[in-house]
């Protein structure tokens with residue numbers, strides 16, 4: 557009897573303490589989350605909604621033996637973008653509503669969001685996200701079985717968005733001005749080293765601007781030799797690798813970009829700008845920093861700039877690397893910044909990630925990012941300094957041409973080093 561009374565008293569006391577703790581936490585976390593979004597919303601003359609943040613209260617569990625266990629409170633940030641943040645009408649104007657599968661998926665997600673529901677059923681676990689029901693795929697895409705095998709694989713994994721982390725980085729400073737997020741592959745050691753030694757050098761640049769570098773990797777094909785001991789050495793030595801357990805493949809680049817958004821919004825939320833690019837481009841980092849520094853605040857917070865490809869259409873030749881079947885997607889592409897390298901504002905990380913929950917994965921990563929931007933009502937801005945299709949043949953060795961540019965695709969590690977030394981030579985006269 558005595559023991560039961562003590563237990564009851566203890567439970568009451570703990571509950572009271574938790575109620576107090578919970579209410580103070582609620583205020584604090586709601587505020588913290590909102591502060592981040594506030595700027596962006598304010599610019600659009602909008603207010604923050606309380607519904608963005610919910611807290612699952614702490615749970616007390618008392619076992620039959622009288623042991624008391626407390627499940628801590630869980631902070632749940634809504635995975636739904638606040639509806640004011642996205643511009644559905646601009647997405648609707650660009651992407652036609654028709655019978656193609658992706659178009660149907662998008663419109664069904666839009667209808668759900670407009671009704672205040674979650675855009676997709678749920679976020680399936682990595683181990684059970686693959687669509688194995690052949691009938692479902694064939695019912696929705698009548699010629700599914702004639703799609704290239706890799707495209708079929710992409711479709712089966714279209715709902716898979718949470719691959720296990722293989723290599724993480726914890727040391728990310730809170731004062732990053734520019735985050736260089738470079739798409740690489742496990743075996744590209746030489747390219748990564750060339751980037752580190754040249755345009756990707758981490759540190760504080762003139763004006764006190766801190767530059768951080770991360771390489772984004774998937775996993776090697778099973779047939780490849782095991783590179784993981786080398787990668788783990790590299791990750792420890794340089795502290796700039798991020799790796800997830802999904803297979804490196806052109807059609808998995810959208811997943812890679814989504815992982816970048818997921819990682820950066822958590823680990824590098826204060827970065828002013830993010831450069832996303834390939835490991836075989838040459839970037840004139842000092843010029844890029846000067847450009848970013850010169851931006852007006854209103855532009856700096858809405859930046860999406862690069863080499864813009866406007867009015868492009870899907871390629872319908874099944875032999876093409878970028879083949880898109882008509883029964884999968886029907887419509888033009890929104891204007892997009894070429895994936896070789898483009899810049900975005902750090903302020904757009906969280907909103908982009910939020911709308912990406914609403915936009916079904918599209919197999920071409922730079923087009924996918926543009927679709928997400930479209931949903932935010934942001935259009936890409938063209939900058940002549942981004943040459944993702946390279947410069948004229950006769951200018952490829954011309955240092956003065958390179959000195960004025962921001963980005964050129966594509967250069968070998970050796971060319972990268974030569975160009976970098978060249979454009980920094982005190983003897984160079986242009």
Ligand SMILES: *[C@@H]1O[C@H](CO)[C@@H](O)[C@H](O)[C@H]1NC(C)=O
Nearest residue numbers: 600643644645646647649933
């Ligand atoms: C949304 O996009 C449409 C079409 O592009 C545009 O007319 C409208 O002004 C945008 N609305 C907002 C709030 O940005």
Ligand SMILES: *[C@@H]1O[C@H](CO)[C@@H](O)[C@H](O)[C@H]1NC(C)=O
Nearest residue numbers: 721724725726727728822823
């Ligand atoms: C990776 O590291 C970041 C800290 O930089 C942390 O917030 C995140 O939870 C880590 N992710 C995993 C899967 O361990």
Ligand SMILES: *[C@@H]1O[C@H](CO)[C@@H](O)[C@H](O)[C@H]1NC(C)=O
Nearest residue numbers: 727728729758759767768795
């Ligand atoms: C963490 O990063 C900072 C700045 O990027 C660097 O100065 C420091 O040495 C790093 N620390 C570790 C343990 O890697």
Ligand SMILES: *[C@@H]1O[C@H](CO)[C@@H](O)[C@H](O)[C@H]1NC(C)=O
Nearest residue numbers: 728729730731732733826827
């Ligand atoms: C970054 O973190 C350090 C130490 O935690 C803190 O002193 C500094 O004020 C922070 N800087 C910014 C810009 O938040």
Ligand SMILES: *[C@@H]1O[C@H](CO)[C@@H](O)[C@H](O)[C@H]1NC(C)=O
Nearest residue numbers: 706709710802803805807808
């Ligand atoms: C993407 O990665 C997953 C996980 O490793 C893999 O099962 C799938 O085949 C890959 N997709 C493509 C198109 O290669």
